[in-house]
Amino acid sequence: GYVYEEDLLYDHFPGDFKWGCATAAYQIEGAWDEDGKGVSIWDNFVRIPGNIIDGTTGDVACDSYHKYKEDVQLMANMGLKSYRFSIAWTRILPNGIGERNQAGIDYYKNLIAELKANNIEPAVTLYHWDLPQALEDMGGWLNDSVADWFEEYARVCFEEFGDEVKLWITLNEPHETTIQGYGTGTMAPGKHGLGTLVYIASTNLIRAHAYAYRAYHADFANQNGQVGITLNVGWAEPMDPTNETHIEAAETNIQFNLGWFAHAIYKNGKYPDVMRQKIDEKSYLQGLPESRLPQFTEEDSLIIEGAHDFLGINFYSSNLVYPEISDIEDISYYADQDLAAPQSEDWYGSGSSWLKVTPFGIRRILNWAAKEYGDVDIYITENGFSDRQGNIDDLQRIYYYKHYLNQMLKAIVLDGVSVKGYYAWSLMDNMEWAMGYTEKFGMHAVNMSSPDRERTPKESSKWYGRLIAENGYVESVSPCF
C-alpha cells in the first residue's frame, strides 16, 4: 500500500543539483503572430469554440515574448540554477521547414543571453506541442516524413543556439501529444483515433526524437551538450499489492505509459513486449489486416536504440490499478491495456481533475525507471501543483513540493537513483491548454486582466528560493506541513 511517510529526510541534495523551473512557449509567450512567427496548430485549435474551457487563447498569455527580462529577474530572485523553456518551432521556421525567421532566432538568443547574465543555465525543449500548421497540413505526426522535418528544425536550433545551450530535450510528453492530440481530440490538432492514429503518431514521434539525437552526435558533438526526451507518467500502484494479477496490471499500465516511448529508446529499439502482444492479438481478433501497433523498420530500430544522454520525467500523480478485461469491440489505447486505473478517494485533490497528491509515487517511479532502464541520468523536468483560487499564500503548493521533494531525495540518498535536477512546473501561472487560465500552477501569479500582466511572487516562490539557498534543508520551514 501507500502511506504518507512522516519522517522528513530533508538532508542536503547533491552539491551540483540543478534546481529549476519550467515553462512552455505557447503557454507563456503570447505574440502569437509577431515578428514573422508562423501559425501553429495551437493558434488554430484555440479559435474553435468549445475547445478551451474558458474561451481564452494564448494570443497574449503571460506576454513573456515582451517581458522575458522581468521573468529572468523572478528566477534570479529565487536563485534558480536552471530554466527549462521551449522554443516555438514557428518562430524559427514559420512554415516548419525551409526559410528561417531571424527575428524569432534573435528572441531566443536574447532570452538565453539574459539567463546566462544571471548565471541561470538554459534547458531547452525543442517541441512542446506547438506544431507548425503548415506541417499539420501535410499530415503532421501522421506523415512519416515528419521525422526528417523535425531533424531539420533541430539542426537549425543546434546551429543557432548550441554554443550556449547544453541541455536539449527533443520532445515534451509525446504521450500527451498523442493521446489528446490524435486520440481524444482534446488537444491540438484535435484528431480522433484513440486505438489507431495514436500508434502511428507515437511511431513517428520516437523516430523524430532519434533522428534529432543522431544529428546532434554526428554534427554537433563538439558543443559537448546532452540530448534527451521528456516523458510523463503516472505511478501505477496495484489496487491490492498482495494480488499477483493486480501487480501485473500495474506493470502493464507503466509499460503502456512510460514504456510506450521509453522502451525503444532506452532498451531495444522496439515497443514493450506487453504492448506488442496485446495490441497484435486484439487487432487480429478485431479482424484487422494488420496490427494497429506499427513495427519500427530494422534500420530505424538501430537509430532509436540508445538514442539518449539522459531521461526527463514529468511526474505529477498516481493511480490504483487492477485488471479488467475490455470489450473486444472497444478499439482504444485504454482498452488495449485490459485494466482499470482509478484514483483513491483518500488522496488530496488539486485544481486539476487528474492531479491527486501522491508523494510516494515519485520515489517509486524513479526506482522503477532506474531498474528498468539502467543507471541513466534522470531529470525531473516537471513537477507541480494546481489550484483554481490562485492564492498568493499558497500553502497547499508548499506542502506538495515539500513532500514530493522529500520522496525524491529518498530515491537519491537511500535508493541510489541518479537524479541530476528538478524543474518545478511552473515559474508562473500560464495557459493550461484546454483548461485555459482556470488551473494555476505558478509560483508567481499573473494578472491576466491587466495588459501589463503583472507578476506577483506567491509564498511558494520564496519557500523554493530558501530551499535552493540551503540546497535542500530549510531551517525555517516548520515540519508540520
Ligand SMILES: O=S(=O)(O)CCCN1CCN(CCO[C@@H]2O[C@H](CO)[C@@H](O)[C@H](O)[C@H]2O)CC1
Ligand atoms: O484521463 S485523464 O485525462 O483524467 C488523465 C490525464 C492525465 N494527464 C497527465 C498529464 N497531464 C498533462 C501534464 O502536462 C504537463 O504538465 C503541465 C500541467 O498539466 C502542463 O501545463 C505542461 O505543459 C505539460 O508538460 C494531463 C493529464
